[in-house]
Amino acid sequence: MNVAIIGGGPAGLMAAEILANAGASVIVYDRKPSLGRKFLMAGRGGLNLTHSEPIDKFLPRYGTAQKFLTPILHGFSPEKLRAWCEELGQETFVGSSGRVFPKAMKASPLLRAWLNRLDQAGVQFKLQRTWKGFTEDGDIIFDTQNGMVKTAKPDAVLLALGGASWPSLGSDGAWTKFVDAPINDIKPSNCGFVCRWSDYMKKYAGTPLKNISVAHKGQTVAGEAIIAENGMEGGAIYALSASIRENLPSTVDIDLRPNMSVEDLLKKMNMPRGRQSFSTFLQKALGLSPVAITLLREADKNIQDLPHEKLATLIKSVPLRFTAPFSIERAISSAGGIDLDAIDHNFMIKNLPSVFAAGEMLDWEAPTGGYLLQACFATGVAAANGIMNYLKTA
Ligand SMILES: Cc1cc2nc3c(=O)[nH]c(=O)nc-3n(C[C@H](O)[C@H](O)[C@H](O)COP(=O)(O)OP(=O)(O)OC[C@H]3O[C@@H](n4cnc5c(N)ncnc54)[C@H](O)[C@@H]3O)c2cc1C
Structure with missing residues (x-):
């Protein structure tokens, strides 16, 4: 034989x-x-x-x-x-x-x-x-x-x-x-996806967005994503990659504080800000990292002017439009x-x-x-x- x-x-x-x-x-x-x-x-x-x-x-x-x-x-x-x-x-x-x-x-x-x-x-x-x-x-x-x-x-x-x-x-x-x-x-498969970033966001290439959840077409995955120069990759994105890839162009929703409800966020937002800058306040009161705050600004440049309800809703669901997968050379599998x-x-x-x-x-x-x-x-x-x-x- x-x-x-x-x-x-x-x-x-x-x-x-x-x-x-x-x-x-x-x-x-x-x-x-x-x-x-x-x-x-x-x-x-x-x-x-x-x-x-x-x-x-x-x-x-x-x-x-x-x-x-x-x-x-x-x-x-x-x-x-x-x-x-x-x-x-x-x-x-x-x-x-x-x-x-x-x-x-x-x-x-x-x-x-x-x-x-x-x-x-x-x-x-x-x-x-x-x-x-x-x-x-x-x-x-x-x-x-x-x-x-x-x-x-x-x-x-x-x-x-x-x-x-x-x-x-x-x-x-x-x-x-x-x-x-x-x-x-x-x-x-198990790949990142291209989206459009401002030059400001591109500076965060390589930075993880930790403790988030990502939702796409009824599926939600908790974990981590990583900002890339031309898009986003990392475990939470990979887990949804089959569904995202088959529906491109497609929008995912990122929850930056999955363990907090809109009400929890509103309570924290209503705390006095004092002399803190808006960014520092978001970091300290809501536990948002600088890269998470930048992601919010990608969705709405004027987040500081948003009513609290709108900002809390945005933190729970930042929309991100993916247009193409990263090349197969960078994918974990096919x-x-x-x-x-x-x-x-x-x-x-x-x-x-x-x-x-x-x-x-x-x-x-x-x-x-x-x-x-x-x-x-x-x-x-x-x-x-x-x-x-x-x-x-x-
Ligand atoms: C960065 C990275 C991390 C990963 N981490 C994990 C992990 O932690 N857990 C997990 O489950 N999976 C992981 N994977 C996926 C996993 O490694 C693959 O799914 C697995 O190796 C595929 O096994 P395979 O035997 O089918 O093919 P391969 O491992 O790709 O082996 C195929 C072999 O065929 C040979 N070959 C191809 N074409 C020819 C040809 N024409 N002539 C002769 N030889 C040829 C290649 O040289 C290769 O040796 C990871 C993959 C990558 C890239």
Whole structure:
């Protein structure tokens, strides 16, 4: 049983492990000189592997892909992912938000231990090979440092080429040209959005707006956003990015004091201001940061002249008009990819016998919070099981 896995990220490596343990001869190909580059990048700000919330809350995070992914996520659940990580010597813990991290926080110790274990299981790695499709006979075409080479058709091929965000890490979505299957447009997900700022606001680029909530089309997300030079990004915006992206141009409403009602704000506003400037008063009485006050001024230049009721209402709902997503190069992940209806129960691409797909290249999306890696690992497991099933019956 010879299996070629093209793409050495979380999905491809997980499939490699299962197939090698089942006795397959596995070669992992990747275009980069080293494996798991996006996985390593994911660990830079703390590797959020999965989430600890109950499964009935967890599954709906996958939106329209929930139905497709439910059996796969039951097959390789968040608990199983944690146990797998711990087997590799990396203890995990649940953070205050319910997110799960390895104790080391970084991805590098986990990846190192994993690659060692794969090596011991007999998995071979062939790097600096960029996949360029198949010949008519099903041989695999790679672009290498020595030009184009062909590799004889194996029993099965798993494509695990990732999405298209952060292309410098290896996944650039160029595979769409070579996969003969229904593919939905690849778009940025978990991304920021462009809006128009005054020069004054631009000076706050990089500054977080903390403890806010953002509302869009009936969904409200509490958290943090970050001012960018040409728009806004950060966790609360990412969580709404699928809905914002599909409705552009679109307005979100930012609540700068989600824990206070309009009445609470009015009470504080009615306190004597004394000799404080208006800004200082807003900072001290209402706990608004300078960047929050500037955001209010973006909505209404003359906030100091507004009746208190109007100002309190504005603080609870600052409208912000987004016109476009930030470029996919800056997005955490991508949406779109191989249509889920183009995949059979074994994760084989229906149009391409003996060719399978897993990970972010399939058309599902999810917010940050560990849901992305969890689904990449779980689809890697499902595709490996599907390959074994297919090869048994082929
Ligand atoms: C900054 C950042 C932070 C993130 N943080 C988190 C987080 O904390 N938690 C979380 O759940 N998710 C996080 N993610 C998302 C997560 O890393 C990805 O969803 C996940 O890595 C996708 O796994 P994958 O195996 O499908 O693809 P990838 O990890 O993208 O791997 C695909 C592999 O295929 C190779 N490849 C691509 N094209 C070719 C080709 N033509 N020929 C040969 N090889 C090719 C690439 O080099 C790459 O090694 C983060 C992403 C980013 C960018």
